[in-house]
Amino acid sequence: MSAQVSLSCDRLERYLGEEEERVHALRGVSLAIESGSVHAVVGPSGCGKSSLLYILGLLDTPDAGRVSIETETVSHLSDDELAQKRNKFIGFIFQFHFLMEDFTAQENVMIPMRKLGQLSDEQMRDRAADLLDGVGLGGKLRRPSRHLSGGEQQRVAIARALANDPRVILADEPTGNLDTANSERAFELLQNLVHERGKALLLATHNPAIAEACDWIHEMRDGVIIDSQLRTRRS
Amino acid sequence: MTPPLYIALRFLTHRKRALLLSLSGVVFGVAIFICTQAQTQGFSRYFIESNIGSNGALVVRSRFRPRYEPLMVAAKNSKGTTGRRIYFEGITNPNEIMRVSREFPDVISCSPVLRGTVSARAGFENATVDLYGIDPSLHAQTTDILRQLIDGNFDDFRNNTTAIIIGSRLAELLQIAVGDTVQLLAPNGEYWRFNVAAIARAGIGSIDSTRIYSHAKIAQALLQQPSGASMIIYKLRDRNRAPVLASRFETLFQHNALSWQEREESTLQLFLTLRMSVAITVSLIILLAGFGIFNVLTMSVLAKIKEIAILRSMGYRRRDISAIFLWQGALIAAAGSLLGCLLGALMTWGVSHIPIRLRGLLYTNYFLVTWDWQHYAFATFLALVAVFIASYVPARRAAELPPVVTIRGSR
DSSP states (O other), X not given: OXXXXXXXXXXXXXXXXXXXXXXXXXXXXXXXXXXXXXXXXXXXXXXXXXXXXXXXXXXXXXXXXXXXXXXXXXXTSOHHXXXXXXXXXXXXXXXXXXXXXXXXXXXXXHHHHHHHTOSOHHHHHHHHHHXXXXXXXGGGTTSBGGGSOHHHHHHHHHHHHTTTOOSEEEEESTTTXXXXXXXXXXXXXXXXXHHHHTOEEEEEOSOHHHHHTSSEEEEEETTEEEEEEEOOOOO | OOHHHHHHHHHHHTOHHHHHHHHHHHHHHHHHHHHHHXXXXXXXXXXXXXXXXXXXXXXXXXXXXEOXXXXXXXXXXXXXSGGGEEEEXXXXXXXXXXXXXXXXXXXXXXXXXXXXXXXXXXXXXXEXXXXXXEOHHHHHHHSSHHHHEEEEOHHHHHTOTTEEEEEHHHHHHHTOOTTOEEEEEOTTSOEEEEEEEEEEOOSBXXXXXXXXXXXXXXXXXXXXXXXSBSEEEEEESOGGGHHHHHHHHHHHHOEEEEEHHHHTHHHHHHHHHHHHHHHHHHHHHHHHHHHHHHHHHHHHHHHTHHHHHHHHHTTOOHHHHHHHHHHHHHHHHHHHHHHHHHHXXXXXXXXXXXXXXXXXXXXXXXOOOOOOHHHHHHHHHHHHHHHHHHHXXXXXXXXXXXXXXXXXXXX
16 A cells, blocks of 8 residues: 655746756656655755755645645645645755754754644653653753754754644755765754654755665756656565 | 733843933933923912912903994004003992802902002111001911011011011112011001011012011001002912903903913913923933833844744744734833832922022022922823834834845845
């Protein structure tokens, strides 16, 4: 039996810039990401990887085509509705971790939960502590995020992306700013979370080793997915 | 606590220097506004209290009748019939007017006064004085004369028909004290001798330097006046109703009636102009504080551009982002207004203890201040409006920042 599609897009078109600088960033991109699978998007800089991620993450809107979460088409929704979907269904991890500097590691993880508003303060604290424990930062809950190392900050970002138990995790070069050891550790962590908790992960990466370790590799060039390869299939 | 408020609090408390700068602007703006309003209104209110306390909130004086001019046509811009009246000095039937007046619920009490100008002599000193012939009991009920006595005894005046009460500055001028004798010159050239039973200080230079109170019957005989009263002064439950009541009394009694607002119009306008001028100046200080907050919040938006993008990516809506910055403004305004009110009260208290020797229009040894909650409410309102305007633009700018642009730019 095939896995359920968590996130998909169909014939996405996106133009960036104005007038002479106008670029056709995405040209009819279609993609489906199933739960429990890790997808890598690879390709040279400027090929449209990030544009695809931002549109799939509902941070940007396509000029044509549609995005669906499970069976619901969401690309036509209002800004507020898209924000709500992002909060509930999508977790983001960026290259530069993007933690809130004025908050501790635990508080950073609690920020998406606060917005969702489904847990009490105590429950949010406990969940954030569990998530941080899961990424090996159980002992640094109350440490201000700016006092953590780069690798630790990226692990906090991973915990934060999982805060509202999203169905999809989108990662834009999640290991791009880390050394090899930390890269491997962060990726392994993500991979385990996806497979253990049935999430769908789409990551854009330049790192061939990481791409090779994914279930799917989608190669992009000039705004088009030119090749999609299934690398592994787990039972 | 809503997520935007929670985040706003954290943003604020982690930028202590900016917070202090914004807060101090609001605190000082509000405090100075309160303090200056307390001072300017203090002098104004003291003048009104003293004036009403001495001259009543309402005065009924000369009788009038419409002039018989059947062939005259009113001018186009004519405001009424006041220009076509014939006045007769004095009040024809004061007891009847007072009896009817007391039927009005707004009237607490009224007192007839026979007024005239005479010369006073004490030793080698002479002065022209404003003689008020009064009924001691009625006058004590209607005015603040008992409170105004700074020396002597009101009962000594009440029980002795040849006794007088003299204004404090007039007493200084004539160099007399309680127990001394003053001679008043009657129109027929005779000097009448009076004992000074008490000295009164109304606090208004023009009253204290000219007024002498005597018994009405004695004043009538001395001034050789046929009427028992040249005016009736009123104490009202609500002094602000004086103009309405004056208008009704004019129609009812056919006597000229004057409210305290009309009587002291020029002085009141002077005080009002002064208050407005100071209020405008101080409002500018609050606006400057608002400008400071605008700068601080704009800088904050620029500094937090990355955080805004993160929050948007985590599902925070535009209005949540906007609320974060509006909350920051609201928190500064609330804390600044509260501290400003406290500082304003402290400054007002301090100013009220500054010694100042005024012996002109008003008599006072200290700065006069008014404690009025409306000053605090208005200063707070002004601060809230200024801060809201100052926060609105940065908040809107923050909400409209496209997160993708920031995230792309950080790559």
